[in-house]
Amino acid sequence: MVVLSQPALDHYTLIKTCKPASVFTGIPVINLGDPEAKTLIVKACEEYGFFKLVNHGVPMEFMIRLETEALKFFNLPQSEKDKAGPPDPFGYGSKRIGPNGDVGWIEYLLLNTNPQVTSLKTLTIFRQNPEIFRSSAVNDYILAVKRMAFEVLDLMAEGLKIEPRNALSRLLRDEKSDSCFRLNYYPPCPELQALSGRNLIGFGEHTDPQIISVLRSNNTSGLQICLRDGTWVSVPPDQTSFFINVGDALQVMTNGRLRSVRHRVLAESLKSRVSMIYFGGPPLTEKIAPLPSLVAKGEESLYKEFTWWEYKTSAYKSRLADYRLGLFEKN
Numbered sequence: 001m002v003v004l005s006q007p008a009l010d011h012y013t014l015i016k017t018c019k020p021a022s023v024f025t026g027i028p029v030i031n032l033g034d035p036e037a038k039t040l041i042v043k044a045c046e047e048y049g050f051f052k053l054v055n056h057g058v059p060m061e062f063m064i065r066l067e068t069e070a071l072k073f074f075n076l077p078q079s080e081k082d083k084a085g086p087p088d089p090f091g092y093g094s095k096r097i098g099p100n101g102d103v104g105w106i107e108y109l110l111l112n113t114n115p116q117v118t119s120l121k122t123l124t125i126f127r128q129n130p131e132i133f134r135s136s137a138v139n140d141y142i143l144a145v146k147r148m149a150f151e152v153l154d155l156m157a158e159g160l161k162i163e164p165r166n167a168l169s170r171l172l173r174d175e176k177s178d179s180c181f182r183l184n185y186y187p188p189c190p191e192l193q194a195l196s197g198r199n200l201i202g203f204g205e206h207t208d209p210q211i212i213s214v215l216r217s218n219n220t221s222g223l224q225i226c227l228r229d230g231t232w233v234s235v236p237p238d239q240t241s242f243f244i245n246v247g248d249a250l251q252v253m254t255n256g257r258l259r260s261v262r263h264r265v266l267a268e269s270l271k272s273r274v275s276m277i278y279f280g281g282p283p284l285t286e287k288i289a290p291l292p293s294l295v296a297k298g299e300e301s302l303y304k305e306f307t308w309w310e311y312k313t314s315a316y317k318s319r320l321a322d323y324r325l326g327l328f329e330k331n
């Protein structure tokens, strides 16, 4: 990985670049209607912490409508978009990710999905950008994706033989669930590609802190995941499907049986990438600890006890690429 310094690429400096990785064709594909789905979901999450979901029941129309509205927003003049920022952490952001100096070739809108804790910032964004939010595009999409995420977690619980079946999904169904939603826009970077043959990092490597994340993107590539042996591979885009990531909290709740996936996004040279991600998290006061049925006899929890609030607070003190669970491991 190098940091560019050529004068011709001034507006790219400080944002890291990366050589493209090989395209991975082995991503597990789960059909939500498959009677074997519960077993296959667990297998995929043990091996990759990641899978592609098809036959998911979310209408394509919802995805296209939100993508169109998102593009309308990101194509507004900079001064208009800035009215919805800076992110605190909610709101519009450009290039800066999080509060600790991480940067990427990206613009985004980060929103809270829980009406109970909707921040003043989110309300202001809703008021100032009526087009995208007055339309039901965001709400319809989030509602449908949440429903699907609950079903995925119920199947996962069944596959892991956790009882009751809603032991995982109840945390996201809870009205105090601390979940959020992100619209990402990765502008193209043509000069850079031409000059260096490399791509800019849009969103640097990290794991998601929550339970699960549900991602949908347009047909532009860029997403990469890190396999267990440390190899980075490109995920072929599929605008009709969802990609599900295991988050750190789920890794803890399964005592490390399911692993949160390290991933990153590279900007493309000619096409913009638009992604929409629902991050399903528990209520702030929830204790995050391995579920007793997943700690085998004679085994111990690998993690110290903590609440989601403690984990989140610690995450916001970290840099994007940090191994955040390290502080909570027993040694």
Ligand code: GA4
Binding pocket: 089, 097, 098, 099, 100, 102, 110, 180, 182, 206, 207, 208, 209, 210, 279, 315, 316, 317, 318, 319, 320
């Ligand atoms: C990564 C997953 C989600 O996008 C996010 C990110 C959050 C942010 O952009 O505000 C964080 C990042 C994410 C993890 C570490 C901290 C917090 C930026 C950052 C450096 C919204 C989240 O929940 O954690």
